Amino acid sequence: MDKIIISPSKYVQGENVLGAIAGYVKALGENPLAIADEFVTGLVGGTVKNSFEKEEMPLAMDLFHGECSRQEIDRIIDIAATQKHDVIIGIGGGKTLDTAKAVAYYSKVPVVVVPTIASTDAPTSALAVIYTPEGEFSEYLLFPSNPNMVVMDSAIIAKAPVRLLVAGMGDALSTYFEARANMTSGKATMAGGAPTRSAQALAKLCYETLLEDGLKAKVAVENGVSSKAVENIIEANTYLSGIGFESSGLAAAHAIHNGLTKLEECHHLYHGEKVAFGTLTQLVLENAAMEEINTVIDFCRSIGLPTNLFQMGVKELNHDKLREVAEGATAEGETIHNMPFPVTAEAVYSAILIAHQLGQ
Template identity: 65%
Template sequence: MTKIIMSPSKYIQGEGELSKIKQHVSNLGDSFLIIADKFIMSITKNIVEDSFNGSNLALTFEKFNGECSRQEINRLIDVCSSNNCNVVVGIGGGKTLDTAKAVAYYKKLPVVIVPTIASTDAPCSALSVIYTEEGVFSEYLILPKNPDLVLVDTSIIAKAPARLLVAGMGDALATYFEARACAEANATNMAGAQSTKSALALAKLCYETLLEDGYKAKLAVEYNIPTKALENIIEANTYLSGIGFESGGLAAAHSIHNGFTVLKECHHLYHGEKVAFGTIVQLVLENRPIEEIEEVIEFCISVGLPITLEDMGIKEINHDDIMKVAKASCAEGETIHNMPFKVTPETVYSAILTADAIGKQFKL
């Protein structure tokens, strides 16, 4: 039985760490392509330039055009080649980072990932999600290795909107429960192998950290101040959840998220907001103890994650629509089939409505 745990080569986190980027990356190469969108470039370019000031290392700054598409990846590959860059640095949100990872992969270069929000666990992963120029999902690009360095400046993330951090907590919330289900089913993780005890332990630590520091971290971000609680939640959202989902595996919660994308009423939600409700549905599907389900719901309430279909934007329940969600959740190839029992659209349909009914009890 093969077991694999996946992780970036190095993970660095702290207040003001972007100002030290030169000392963190100078061993990787001497000519850096730095990719960021217009807004992120405006708030980070001077910090990066000051860090490299006085060195003989070359910097090429290139604005990201907003979509992780084949066209944009190819454009940036050309920029990289024409400037003889030998390291790719992505600074920003998920699409910027995925694009940087893809460019580095095709150029066979090291990649440095600098997330400016903690809304997903994507920064540490060996995966890029490719879209069309119009923003429609196209394909997953599975990468042979995780980033060479993930650099997290918590003073920048503390200034991002609180809702983004909370969405990251929603994504991280599923990590332990999906990893636990995969372990019980002997299902494979994202590397196509069995998970390790250390991966499951990190996934559990992720959940415990959310319960302990999630609410406090939300308050810190609302006041734009870095605190120990915020540091812990950034680590949980970014590193613990990233290692947990790749090395532990995905199960029902993320499939149910995918199912809800078929409803236009849910299109305003962030990824992690849908995943949070999907986590409650998974626990119902598993018939977990009500105490565990209530603990998760109370956490969601404390930070502002959805616990009912109404919270998801579904004001009136259309049972045909809920069945569409259930069927999409159970599509061939979905990770819901990693659950330790047979799952059908009918059982998912029932679990969604039951989760909604339980959530409504907390609204009374």
């Protein structure tokens, strides 16, 4: 199997970098279309427009309607075609960014992704999640290449609710452990080949950065300020985790997250909050050293990530429901089968119960 690493062509991060976005975009196109929802437009629309005025470039802005659906993608494709836009800019949360990626792909033009939060590692990926207009999951859309550019304004991200940054750390926490499992098993990654040593190194650096700077970054953001620790965590949550998961592989933690979506009590949780418990469960599943499990539990506690089912909203343990979670996590095609040993639903059920107990 060939070794493959994929990533965005350019990654830009810094305080107030949004004020200079036009200078970066003009290398990709001359007639950009930016999409953002109403809240994000109110938050940063003026800054973005000013940047393009300074560069004497045109800029069209369209309000994103809130759902990354085929209908919304088609609506914006029509605008881009009619007005001959040659670069798409998505500004905001995951659904806005995924819509921008899809519009750019079908319009055959470059895309610039501008997250206003650092709650997942999705911005750098060659993937979009498509929903129905009612908000139900529909399909994954896989692109032949990653975004042309990712722009992270750390001043804006530092002012977002702290829970979003913490959820991003929960998502990033799994990266190293899933990469390690995938490397051992030799299974193909989402990049379509074997992991490179560089992707593995980024996954390990992601984990080390979380342990070193996670709590410091949380404290800074709680006070509405940025710092070196915040900068490091934004990079870990977005770039290190993004390249790490896509080019080093997913394993049990994300599959267990998918299983947990069957628990109604967990529906209020962010993706990364469920992934954090999935990581703890993966470590139990592979019988990791107790020292390593304790390090992960202590880290989660320090920044406020859940370490047991009760903290995730489960009132009492329903063993039939937990078996359903385990069945979902081990469904055919799930990433849990990238673990370096065969995994059964019964083994996952046991690991969930043990992780829950250890996490108390």
